[in-house]
Ligand SMILES: O=C(O)CCC(=O)C(=O)O
């Protein structure tokens with residue numbers, strides 16, 4: 528009999544919120560909210576992101592990363608701080624680390640009908656793999672819709688109006704990132720696939736990575752493996768939401784460790800969607816989250832200012 532490891536994060540079904548009755552919706556709000564408050568991570572099924580779309584995008588992403596590096600580097604976008612197009616191996620590092628992560632990635636941003644909005648850089652089109660951007664843009668939309676539903680539940684949990692986040696995330700600055708961790712060919716000096724960090728954005732939605740390695744740090748400081756099942760996506764709170772809620776919702780430290788030596792030849796691909804609001808959203812601490820035991824921990828800042836500060840710290844912006 529197969530031995531199933533105990534789950535490290537709770538599992539919730541988003542369709543009980545998007546399609547359920549009042550009692551089911553209330554139960555979902557409580558489950559999601561307490562997971563974000565206690566752990567900062569949750570597994571979600573019933574998220575409405577089509578499996579075929581994920582699978583097809585994986586195939587296209589693999590084809591992209593298999594291109595020669597000179598070809599991939601054509602898709603580096605000067606001045607976009609890695610927020611669009613390709614970022615080569617060895618560039619990004621966690622904010623406290625001097626050593627770059629063992630990864631390369633490609634980021635897709637918002638495609639607005641109105642191209643005159645200067646907050647948005649254009650996405651480069653990858654001519655060698657035309658499906659890549661087409662599927663990536665579709666997946667972006669699906670993640671956006673699913674993330675909006677999760678934030679509606681979180682707004683209710685925080686005692687806000689259900690549509691509170693919608694005004695900030697419609698036409699927002701979200702990023703779909705395809706990450707390739709190549710096979711490891713020699714003992715890494717000290718770097719791991721992704722050094723421990725917290726995400727910058729409101730929430731992150733991550734679809735099933737092609738190999739294990741993702742770990743979160745629990746409140747006791749121990750590293751715990753996250754092993755998503757089947758069509759489960761992993762959601763975590765980012766620093767913007769933690770800041771806005773005065774640390775009531777937790778942006779939990781996580782990392783991707785290197786596999787054991789016998790699996791070094793296996794690459795790893797993963798697809799996080801970083802849900803960002805529009806740059807003018809104020810991340811000022813919500814008054815309802817300030818209490819006697821939880822005094823105001825942060826000064827007012829906008830999402831745009833905060834993002835800028837963080838991109839400098841991780842080596843993507845000069
Ligand atoms: O590759 C993964 O599974 C997670 C990557 C991650 O945490 C990130 O890019 O922020």
Ligand SMILES: [Fe+2]
Pocket residue numbers: 724725726781
């Ligand atoms: Fe992350």
